[in-house]
Amino acid sequence: MKPVTSLVEALTLEEKVRLLTGRDLWSTSPIEKIGLRSIIVSDGPAGVRGTNWDERDPSLNFPSGSALAASWDLVLARRYGAALAAEARRKGVDVVLGPTVNLQRSPFGGRNFECFGEDPVLTADLAAAYVGGLQDHGVAAAVKHYVANDSETDRFTVDVRVAERVLREVYLLPFEKAVRESGAWLVMSSYNGVNGATMTENPLLETPLATEWGFDGVVISDWMAVRSLEAARAAQDLVMPGPDGPWGEALIAAVRRGEIDEAVVDRKVIRILTLAQRVGALSETPHQMSAEDGAALAREVAVEGTVLLENRDELPWDPARLKSVAVIGENAAWARTQGGGSAGVAPTRTVSPLDGVRAALPGVDVTYSPGAVLNQSVTELPLSGLTNPFTGEPGVRTRFRDASGVEIFAEDRLTTRLIYVGGDAPVSSSHSFELHTSYTPAEAGPVRLGFAVTGRARLYVDDLLFVEQDGPSAGHPLGAALTAAAPATDKWYLAAGRPVELRFVYDIASLGDSVDALFVRVGTQPVGGDDDDLLAEAARAATAADVALVVVGTNSLVESEGVDRESLALPGKQDELVKVVAAANPHTVVVVNSGGPVLLPWRHDVAALLIGHFGGQEFGHAIADVVLGTAEPGGRLAATWPAAETDAPVLDTTPRDGGIDYAEGVHVGHRAWLRQDVAPAYWFGSGRGYADIELLHAEAPETVGAGDTVTVDISLRNRSARPGKEVVQVYASRPDSTFDRPRRWLVGFAAIRLAAGESAEVAVEVPTRLFAHWDGDWCYEPGSYPLGIGTDAVDLPLSVNVTLIEHRSEGAGK
Ligand code: BGC
Numbered sequence: 001m002k003p004v005t006s007l008v009e010a011l012t013l014e015e016k017v018r019l020l021t022g023r024d025l026w027s028t029s030p031i032e033k034i035g036l037r038s039i040i041v042s043d044g045p046a047g048v049r050g051t052n053w054d055e056r057d058p059s060l061n062f063p064s065g066s067a068l069a070a071s072w073d074l075v076l077a078r079r080y081g082a083a084l085a086a087e088a089r090r091k092g093v094d095v096v097l098g099p100t101v102n103l104q105r106s107p108f109g110g111r112n113f114e115c116f117g118e119d120p121v122l123t124a125d126l127a128a129a130y131v132g133g134l135q136d137h138g139v140a141a142a143v144k145h146y147v148a149n150d151s152e153t154d155r156f157t158v159d160v161r162v163a164e165r166v167l168r169e170v171y172l173l174p175f176e177k178a179v180r181e182s183g184a185w186l187v188m189s190s191y192n193g194v195n196g197a198t199m200t201e202n203p204l205l206e207t208p209l210a211t212e213w214g215f216d217g218v219v220i221s222d223w224m225a226v227r228s229l230e231a232a233r234a235a236q237d238l239v240m241p242g243p244d245g246p247w248g249e250a251l252i253a254a255v256r257r258g259e260i261d262e263a264v265v266d267r268k269v270i271r272i273l274t275l276a277q278r279v280g281a282l283s284e285t286p287h288q289m290s291a292e293d294g295a296a297l298a299r300e301v302a303v304e305g306t307v308l309l310e311n312r313d314e315l316p317w318d319p320a321r322l323k324s325v326a327v328i329g330e331n332a333a334w335a336r337t338q339g340g341g342s343a344g345v346a347p348t349r350t351v352s353p354l355d356g357v358r359a360a361l362p363g364v365d366v367t368y369s370p371g372a373v374l375n376q377s378v379t380e381l382p383l384s385g386l387t388n389p390f391t392g393e394p395g396v397r398t399r400f401r402d403a404s405g406v407e408i409f410a411e412d413r414l415t416t417r418l419i420y421v422g423g424d425a426p427v428s429s430s431h432s433f434e435l436h437t438s439y440t441p442a443e444a445g446p447v448r449l450g451f452a453v454t455g456r457a458r459l460y461v462d463d464l465l466f467v468e469q470d471g472p473s474a475g476h477p478l479g480a481a482l483t484a485a486a487p488a489t490d491k492w493y494l495a496a497g498r499p500v501e502l503r504f505v506y507d508i509a510s511l512g513d514s515v516d517a518l519f520v521r522v523g524t525q526p527v528g529g530d531d532d533d534l535l536a537e538a539a540r541a542a543t544a545a546d547v548a549l550v551v552v553g554t555n556s557l558v559e560s561e562g563v564d565r566e567s568l569a570l571p572g573k574q575d576e577l578v579k580v581v582a583a584a585n586p587h588t589v590v591v592v593n594s595g596g597p598v599l600l601p602w603r604h605d606v607a608a609l610l611i612g613h614f615g616g617q618e619f620g621h622a623i624a625d626v627v628l629g630t631a632e633p634g635g636r637l638a639a640t641w642p643a644a645e646t647d648a649p650v651l652d653t654t655p656r657d658g659g660i661d662y663a664e665g666v667h668v669g670h671r672a673w674l675r676q677d678v679a680p681a682y683w684f685g686s687g688r689g690y691a692d693i694e695l696l697h698a699e700a701p702e703t704v705g706a707g708d709t710v711t712v713d714i715s716l717r718n719r720s721a722r723p724g725k726e727v728v729q730v731y732a733s734r735p736d737s738t739f740d741r742p743r744r745w746l747v748g749f750a751a752i753r754l755a756a757g758e759s760a761e762v763a764v765e766v767p768t769r770l771f772a773h774w775d776g777d778w779c780y781e782p783g784s785y786p787l788g789i790g791t792d793a794v795d796l797p798l799s800v801n802v803t804l805i806e807h808r809s810e811g812a813g814k
Helices: 004-009 013-019 065-070 074-090 120-135 164-171 173-180 203-210 248-256 262-279 294-304 353-360 480-484 531-544 574-584 619-627
Strands: 140-146 159-161 186-189 218-221 307-311 324-328 365-369 396-401 407-413 417-421 432-439 445-452 456-461 464-470 487-494 500-507 517-525 547-553 588-593 608-611 659-661 693-699 703-706 709-718 724-732 745-754 759-767 783-790 798-808
Touching (some): 432 517, 445 456, 547 574, 574 588, 588 619, 709 745, 709 798, 745 759
Parallel strands (some): 186 218, 588 608
Antiparallel strands (some): 307 608, 417 517, 432 500, 783 798
């Protein structure tokens, strides 16, 4: 194959510049004369959606980032990456837009579910493993969002003010590891600014990324993050999406006028062609890969990411002794398997905890009560009740019309929640959109029927106008628009088995010019006012059953891209629900189905408490595996969970004067909690299994050279008669340091599995780079570093002392 530099010589300036802006939403321009096909990118990061958001072409929906992080398992993260590679290949995708390696700096961060938790070291290791797993199979990772995109409020404009030391030691570390260790092929520049320069123009794209870390891949922009020609002078390589953008003609003219050197363009082109070579877009060398069963892996990750925080001799339940189980909670039947925004995929299937428990306990009486209303917005109608009036098959017909009312596109779909981003539908050339279906409710009862869209729309029921919205045209930033629309609904009484004709008409023109994405939700909203009945019914069901399983949580409207959270409390009356159920049945087990932390005021009053995170499509099976003891709850918290909102040391997600000051410096997550008197509900690293594993002894060399890695050998014993998993964590400290350091910080960890009664040794590698601090370069403060070894940020029964000496061995400086 020709070297890419010689291919560049064959291109005109116009061709080169065309390559620097996407061809459309999800691909780059092909250039036939050099044998270059289009490179296809896709979200990401907990599945591969492909270029269409379409339930007819579904994707594996893996547990979200915070669930994977809770496994603390790098081998699993690598397999997760490899499974995504297989999905990418199946969907014709070359680049997966992930992993998200920003930090859960504040518990209010809207995208916390996507991140790998609060800790830079855990995040960095998981990022490297994920990227390695993906790229080993010829599919590229785009590590995102570079950098300090840790909250969502005003994300397009917020300027993060953060000291260089803090950037290096905390927020850049995951990117550094993904690039230096796993050779990430892309990095995605974020919307926000850092210290006065928006990230697509920021000098951080050059240093440290290119110069120090040797990144030779592509800096891809977040969608619409490039806003100027100025970004072309920076180390920003690829503008997404396209075909329009601020470069194009303006860049060609600037080069022609001699304002921008053509070499600047060439460097970007070389990087894109290098990527093309890496993913096989310059030659048709199909990658062979044997994929493991994706659904089975999704289930395993969900189990490994489930954290057992309380267990008062309750779990695991013995299936042989159960006659009846009361499953309670809206999320028990409508499981949240993923968060909101661009990370979403159309799942192959979704196993709710109710489905999972029913499947695992065939002979047992499993009842269901919703208990509390949580989903305040419009939920799509169930496919089982929908008939496409044009075909008689399940589903809906959608139609696009031009300004004169002529139908220019129509298709048959399987959902009333439709997302047109890219794909075949002619959104930008259409004037209106229609959805037709016949809906036959399975159950009778009052609901609010309507839709949630931005702009002007109407819903007709049996040909009569039912709800109308004359909404303002709102901007459509990708991601936020998926969740932002307020519901427009009215009361309707459903008669079981009696079909109603629904016709939804959406005035696309009301959204303004150049609309290229459409988000439609037609369905029902719960009717308020019957909360007490729901609570009473749940309590009755709990009283009547041997045990109760309550699933509480958030949803993709509460935890979403585009918005930060307003509250950490569980939405609706879910706290009250747990209280009444726990009072009704002493065997009440609560599963929390949220991506980030929520408040758990009743945590001491329940028999057991599990954090299930957003557990992916197999979530329900995983919960059944864990509560019935078929599997160990493998998770340990990847973030510290506060007991009360105001206790959390770092809260701010709302910019002041256009900026957020990262005034806490390097004290993020548990490091910040360790500086204050108020303790959290649960520390970073917390969680336990069913087995009883004891940490016996730790040993490490007395001295280590700056830049070297020290190995801490830890012996453990499983004292119980069941196999188990432990996550051994090593925290460093530095008493009497000459500068401000965390009281304690994570420097190494290992997930280890022990058979019943087994003793074992585990070696945890601690790179001394994690003792160094940034002061214009990595500086090593010689002297004593006591290491605490244990199972969370405060439970550290073992310790060793390591003395750092100033020698720098060969190959140091990593
Ligand atoms: C998100 C990215 C995502 C991109 C494409 C943006 O709004 O911030 O994470 O990859 O959209 O969907």
